[in-house]
Amino acid sequence: MEIYICKVCGHIEFGTAPDVCPVCHAAKAAFQKNNSIFEDSAKDNSEGIKKHTPCVITRKDALIEEGPSTNVKVRIGEVLHPMLENHFIHFIDCYIDGKFTARAEFSPEAIYPATDFYITKTSGKVTIVERCNLHGYWRTDVNL
Ligand SMILES: [Fe+2]
Known part of the structure; x- marks a missing residue:
């Protein structure tokens, strides 16, 4: 499963990057993929x-x-x-x-x-x- 990290607050999402970070509300563009984190x-x-x-x-x-x-x-x-x-x-x-x-x-x-x-x-x-x-x-x- 893909792993995306919010560069603003450090939140991790599994699967796909969300439209908005559920923790800090940053936009999708703030998420960076790193499957080996x-x-x-x-x-x-x-x-x-x-x-x-x-x-x-x-x-x-x-x-x-x-x-x-x-x-x-x-x-x-x-x-x-x-x-x-x-x-x-x-x-x-x-x-x-x-x-x-x-x-x-x-x-x-x-x-x-x-x-x-x-x-x-x-x-x-x-x-x-x-x-x-x-x-x-x-x-x-x-x-x-
Ligand atoms: Fe430590």
Whole structure:
């Protein structure tokens, strides 16, 4: 599947570039194709992989009882990624069946690189994408 990156905000789209970026509303022309963006980041080293690959747990949860829901819990790194002023996790994005649904955006101040998403699906593929300001893009795919 093709991968397009918004040059304005760093958002990734799978498949085709959208008419408008769903995160920063930049026009289609702001998207640049780079199908090897995840492989490029992982060329780093084994410590880089341990510190950057999203760890994902999915489960049924009682918080949302109004409809079907899955709780998608994410932390960045089997070895927790640092959150320093010059080196931190910028965002964690959630996709369902390749379609962007939500972003958790971080500052390096007083927070761990972890978040929860509550999605309306109980089947399909969840993709978590994270961006480190120094070490680029990393992903984990989970089938519900
Ligand atoms: Fe990093």
